[in-house]
Amino acid sequence: MKKFLVVAMMAFGLAANAQEGELNVGGTIGLPVGDLSNTHDVTGSIEANYLFNVAEGFKVGPSVSYLHFNGEGPDLGYLPLAAAARYSVTDKVVLGADLGYGIGVFQDGQTSGFYYRPMVGYKVTNAITVQANYSSVVLDGGSASTVGIGGTYSFSL
Numbered sequence: 001m002k003k004f005l006v007v008a009m010m011a012f013g014l015a016a017n018a019q020e021g022e023l024n025v026g027g028t029i030g031l032p033v034g035d036l037s038n039t040h041d042v043t044g045s046i047e048a049n050y051l052f053n054v055a056e057g058f059k060v061g062p063s064v065s066y067l068h069f070n071g072e073g074p075d076l077g078y079l080p081l082a083a084a085a086r087y088s089v090t091d092k093v094v095l096g097a098d099l100g101y102g103i104g105v106f107q108d109g110q111t112s113g114f115y116y117r118p119m120v121g122y123k124v125t126n127a128i129t130v131q132a133n134y135s136s137v138v139l140d141g142g143s144a145s146t147v148g149i150g151g152t153y154s155f156s157l
Helices: 001-017
Strands: 022-033 040-053 058-070 076-088 094-106 114-125 128-139 142-156
Touching: 022 114, 022 128, 040 076, 040 128, 040 142, 076 114, 076 128, 094 128
Parallel strands: none
Antiparallel strands: 022 040, 022 142, 040 058, 058 076, 076 094, 094 114, 114 128, 128 142
């Protein structure tokens, strides 16, 4: 597991150095929905992605985040490693999605699964985007899902 995380972070760093792009860092606070809504009260996540321009208004790149569920049930944590895509509908409105794999990291024996995160954002400035999103890690017989609102700060590199 540790070797996998080191390799993933090295790949993220190499991709970031490969060509010019945009580094985004941010966080989200949310509420669990679905299977965990009865046992968990609040969720939080932090994220970093590096996006490359591939077409007018369309960016893609690697993303890594940490998603945490807190509440009456045992705390759960996931490390989603994903591919991110963002499309600027207008100068201010952004649609996006992350697709990847959410690795269970907080509890011994915590399962992992397919991760997806659709989002819609509003650019307050060129560097600050406020967003609403739905995140889910699909597990055997259920899912760890949340709806949230947050923001990102962008650095052009």
